[in-house]
Amino acid sequence: MDRITLGNEEFEGNNNTYVLAGDSADGDGGSLALVDTGIATPDCRADLREGLAERGYEFADIDAIVLTHFHPDHSGLAGEIQAESDATVYVHAADAPLVAQDTDATAAFDQRRRDALEQWGLPAAPKAELLAFLEAADGIQGEPADVTPIEDGDVLEVGGHRLETVHAPGHAAGLCWFEISDGAESDATEAFVGDTILPVYTPNVGGADVRVERPLEQYLDTLERLVVRDYDRVWPGHRDPIEEPSERARTIAAHHRERTENVLEVLADHGPADPWTVSAHLFGDLEGIHIFHGPGEAYAHLDHLSQEGVLDLEGGEYRLTVDLERVDLDAVLPSITDST
Known part of the structure; x- marks a missing residue:
């Protein structure tokens, strides 16, 4: 090889x-x-x-x-x-x-x-920038x-x-x-x-x-x-x-657990929000393909929390259903196996 x-x-x-x-x-x-x-x-x-x-x-x-x-x-x-x-x-x-x-x-x-x-919830300007990027990459x-x-x-x-x-x-x-x-x-x-x-x-x-x-x-x-x-x-x-x-996989899983915590903190601090808004709090300004990847990753975490009953989705925005202190992350996002 x-x-x-x-x-x-x-x-x-x-x-x-x-x-x-x-x-x-x-x-x-x-x-x-x-x-x-x-x-x-x-x-x-x-x-x-x-x-x-x-x-x-x-x-x-x-x-x-x-x-x-x-x-x-x-x-x-x-x-x-x-x-x-x-x-x-x-x-x-x-x-x-x-x-x-x-x-x-x-x-x-x-x-x-x-x-x-x-x-x-992408606004018009970043959406246009992303679509232009995708069109330029056609081929x-x-x-x-x-x-x-x-x-x-x-x-x-x-x-x-x-x-x-x-x-x-x-x-x-x-x-x-x-x-x-x-x-x-x-x-x-x-x-x-x-x-x-x-x-x-x-x-x-x-x-x-x-x-x-x-x-x-x-x-x-x-x-x-x-x-x-x-x-x-x-x-x-x-x-x-x-x-x-295996260690790298555990590190990436821990990264996603931390990101889940960050998503919850954004909603606790700023109130209901769509994936684009949460993404802006997490990643700041984005360009190129990351205009898609940023809110996409925020969506993945918001969707998971919603499916687990921690968030409600209404009018395109996600909101906490319980106080942040009451969220059991071990139940919502189980840890990766420690040993094989």
């Missing part, structure tokens, strides 16, 4: 593409696979072509592409590579229509995002791909490796990590995790994929499953490998 770092600074820092090379499953010659592809921009495309060339490969040599999720910085070059190589493109069934750029699916996704902007999703949908538990034999699919919703509806389980007699100790956890940032929850129902709850469940697996090392979609992934 080898890693190619791609120059993408807009989304969470430099992207990673992982190159898997080995004997094919049927023993008929070599097999070459990629885990994620990077974004469809000239710089990223050049980085990937150059990285492959340094290893003696080109797009046409690729047999399989395994995508952790649909976001363009992970899937954007899949269709282009497939057009040159006829590679099989694997992605979870929830994200498959978006990678395939199915007309109905992409239209429904776009409308759901626009509806969210209304529901979250980064690249060419549509002919996809092969996968589900939790599916095993892929690609690039001389055996990868077991683990569905990990939260950041995205179809996000998966892939256990590297090459030895039949040994437990997997490493995995490709995409944006399940990241070494520097906390993956956005709520704004990154508006299709996810109860996004915070689903993401915390995903972190719990990652801790239970207790990998020695994981390979994220951005930046460097994570050597203590």
Whole structure:
């Protein structure tokens, strides 16, 4: 396994593409696979072509592409590579229509995002700025791909490796990590995790994929499953490998617990508010894609507290149903497992 770092600074820092090379499953010659592809921009495309060339490969040599999720910085070059190589493109069934750029699916996704902007209370100016940013970024999703949908538990034999699919919703509806389980007699100790956890940032929850129902709850469940697996090392979609992934998952869970406390304090101090207003108290001024991610994350916490009966939603605003001192955070937001 080898890693190619791609120059993408807009989304969470430099992207990673992982190159898997080995004997094919049927023993008929070599097999070459990629885990994620990077974004469809000239710089990223050049980085990937150059990285492959340094290893003696080109797009046409690729047999399989395994995508952790649909976001363009992970899937954007899949269709282009497939057009040159006829590679099989694997992605979870929830994200498959978006990678395939199915007309109905992409239209429904776009409308759901626009509806969210209304529901979250974005004022006209930041909404216009965000929509202009998204329009300018049109094309980064690249060419549509002919996809092969996968589900939790599916095993892929690609690039001389055996990868077991683990569905990990939260950041995205179809996000998966892939256990590297090459030895039949040994437990997997490493995995490709995409944006399940990241070494520097906390993956956005709520704004990154508006299709996810109860996004915070689903993401915390995903972190719990990652801790239970207790990998020695994981390979994220951005930046460097994570050597203590269970500890990183617990740190991110603790971050969300602290953010929940901050959301409650905003409502206690300032009264009922919509997600945009709460976001402004939490994050201040936002720009670019963060105009979406900020209120989206605020929404994820507000929605969770509302579902747990701590908040009421009326007229687009959330308000406390009990005094702040009476909120039992241990009941509302259970801690991640301390031991495996």
